[in-house]
Amino acid sequence: MLNHEDNELMCRVGPGTPMGNLMREYWMPALPSREFPKPDGDIKRMRLLGENLVMFRDSDGNIGALAEACPHRGASMYFGRNEECGIRCPYHGWKFDVTGKCVDMPTEPEGSNFINKVRARAYPCRDVNKMIWIYMGTKAEPPPLPDFEVNTLPFENVGEPNIMMEEANWMQNMEGDLDSVHLDWVHKRLHKDSPPPPLGINGFYNPDKKPPIFDVEKTEYGAYYSAKRLMDDGKEWHRVNQFILPFHTMISAGPTVNFRTFVPLDDHHAMLISQSANPAGPISEEVNARAIDAFAQVGGYIARTHDPRSYFMTVANKTNDYWLDREVQRDRMYNGIPFVGNLPDRAMTELMCNDEDEPLYDRSQEHLGTSDVFVIAVRQQLIKAAKTLRDTGELPANALDPSTGRVRMGSFLLDPGTEWRHAVADRLNPDSGLPVAADVGLII
Ligand code: FES
Ligand SMILES: [Fe+2]
Numbered sequence: 196m197l198n199h200e201d202n203e204l205m206c207r208v209g210p211g212t213p214m215g216n217l218m219r220e221y222w223m224p225a226l227p228s229r230e231f232p233k234p235d236g237d238i239k240r241m242r243l244l245g246e247n248l249v250m251f252r253d254s255d256g257n258i259g260a261l262a263e264a265c266p267h268r269g270a271s272m273y274f275g276r277n278e279e280c281g282i283r284c285p286y287h288g289w290k291f292d293v294t295g296k297c298v299d300m301p302t303e304p305e306g307s308n309f310i311n312k313v314r315a316r317a318y319p320c321r322d323v324n325k326m327i328w329i330y331m332g333t334k335a336e337p338p339p340l341p342d343f344e345v346n347t348l349p350f351e352n353v354g355e356p357n358i359m360m361e362e363a364n365w366m367q368n369m370e371g372d373l374d375s376v377h378l379d380w381v382h383k384r385l386h387k388d389s390p391p392p393p394l395g396i397n398g399f400y401n402p403d404k405k406p407p408i409f410d411v412e413k414t415e416y417g418a419y420y421s422a423k424r425l426m427d428d429g430k431e432w433h434r435v436n437q438f439i440l441p442f443h444t445m446i447s448a449g450p451t452v453n454f455r456t457f458v459p460l461d462d463h464h465a466m467l468i469s470q471s472a473n474p475a476g477p478i479s480e481e482v483n484a485r486a487i488d489a490f491a492q493v494g495g496y497i498a499r500t501h502d503p504r505s506y507f508m509t510v511a512n513k514t515n516d517y518w519l520d521r522e523v524q525r526d527r528m529y530n531g532i533p534f535v536g537n538l539p540d541r542a543m544t545e546l547m548c549n550d551e552d553e554p555l556y557d558r559s560q561e562h563l564g565t566s567d568v569f570v571i572a573v574r575q576q577l578i579k580a581a582k583t584l585r586d587t588g589e590l591p592a593n594a595l596d597p598s599t600g601r602v603r604m605g606s607f608l609l610d611p612g613t614e615w616r617h618a619v620a621d622r623l624n625p626d627s628g629l630p631v632a633a634d635v636g637l638i639i
Pocket of ligand 2: 371377378381382540
C-alpha cells in the first residue's frame with residue numbers, strides 16, 4: 196500500500212507537482228508523425244501533463260508545440276492560421292514561430308519593440324522515426340534525445356506507433372505492464388486447446404501450474420525483472436521486462452523490440468503508445484497498417500471531438516463493458532473481453548475508483564502480495580526520483596545521459612538453476628549484435 200501523500204505525489208503530473216516536474220525533464224513521445232502529414236497543415240489541439248497545447252508542422256517541416264492560449268489576451272490558437280513558418284492567432288493576428296518567438300504583431304504601431312517582449316510558451320519537438328517527441332522541461336538547452344532503439348534504428352526498421360487512450364491515471368495503466376502474473380488470469384484461455392474466440396487473439400495458457408517466481412533488479416535508469424515459469428520439458432522460462440524512468444516499459448512479446456510509453460494527458464487520461472522496432476530489417480507494410488488501425492476488430496476508434504482526450508479512444512470502452520462476451524467467458528477465455536491491444540487490461544485499471552469526480556485509485560486501500568514485487572520496486576524508484584528532484588534538484592542518470600536506459604526486454608528458455616542475470620546480459624544489450632530474444636512467444 197501507499198499512504199495518501201505518496202500516492203498523490205506518484206500520480207499527479209500537472210505543472211508544479213513533483214512527478215510532473217520529473218517527467219518534464221525527459222523527452223516524451225507526444226503524437227505520431229502521421230498526425231502532421233504536410234507543412235502548413237491543420238493545427239491540432241493536444242493536452243500533455245495537464246497543459247493545453249496546440250501542435251503544428253510549419254512551412255519548413257518543423258513541429259511546434261505552443262500553449263493553446265495566446266499570450267496577448269488568451270484566445271485559442273487552435274483557430275489560428277498555420278502560414279509562412281508560424282501560427283497566427285485568429286483574434287488580432289499576432290504570429291508566433293515554433294520557438295514561441297513573436298514574429299509579427301500587426302496591431303502595434305511601426306517602430307514598437309513590444310514584439311520583442313512577448314513570447315508564447317513553446318516546447319521543443321523532434322520528429323524521429325514516425326514519432327513526435329516533446330521536451331517540456333526547464334532547461335534552455337534540452338538534453339539529447341534518448342538512444343532507445345526506436346530512435347536510433349533506420350526509419351524503415353521502426354514501426355508506426357500503435358496508440359490507445361486510457362481513461363485512468365497513467366500509473367494505474369502502467370502498473371498493468373509491471374505485473375506479469377495477470378497474464379495467468381486476465382489474458383488466459385480456459386483450456387490449452389480452447390478454440391480461438393471470434394474477436395481478438397487466443398490468450399495465454401500457463402504451462403506451469405504454480406505462479407511465476409519474480410526476481411527484480413533496480414538500476415540507475417529504473418528496474419527490470421524476470422518472471423520465471425517452469426515449462427513441460429523442465430526448462431525455465433524467464434520473461435524479462437524493463438521499466439525505464441519515468442514512463443517507459445519494454446515488454447517481451449515477440450521477436451521485435453517492444454517499446455511502450457504511458458503518456459499522461461492529465462491525471463485521469465493517458466495514452467499507451469507502443470512502437471516496435473526490428474534490428475534485423477524493415478517493418479512490413481501490413482504490420483504498419485495494423486498498428487495504425489489497431490482496434491479494427493472491435494469497432495476501431497470513436498470519431499474525434501475538439502477534445503484531445505477523445506484521440507485514440509476505442510469504440511469498445513467502459514461505456515459498453517469493453518465488448519465483454521459472456522459466451523466467450525464461459526467456454527474459451529478466462530475473461531470474455533476481446534484480447535485486442537490492452538482492452539482487457541483497461542477493464543481492470545480504469546474502474547478501480549468509484550468516484551467519478553476524483554477517479555484516482557486510493558492505494559492506501561490495497562493489499563500487495565508476493566507477485567506485486569515489481570510494482571513495488573517501480574513505485575519506489577519513481578517516488579525516490581521525484582522526491583530527490585524536489586528536495587535537492589538532482590535528476591536520475593537517464594535524464595542527463597541519453598545512452599542510459601538503452602536496453603532491451605527478452606524471453607529466454609534456460610536450463611534449470613541458471614543464474615539468469617548473467618545468462619541474459621548480452622541479449623538485453625542492443626549493442627551486442629544479437630537478435631531480440633524471443634525463445635517463447637507471449638501467447639503460448
Ligand atoms: S488574443 Fe491572440 S492576438 Fe489577441
Ligand atoms: Fe495485460
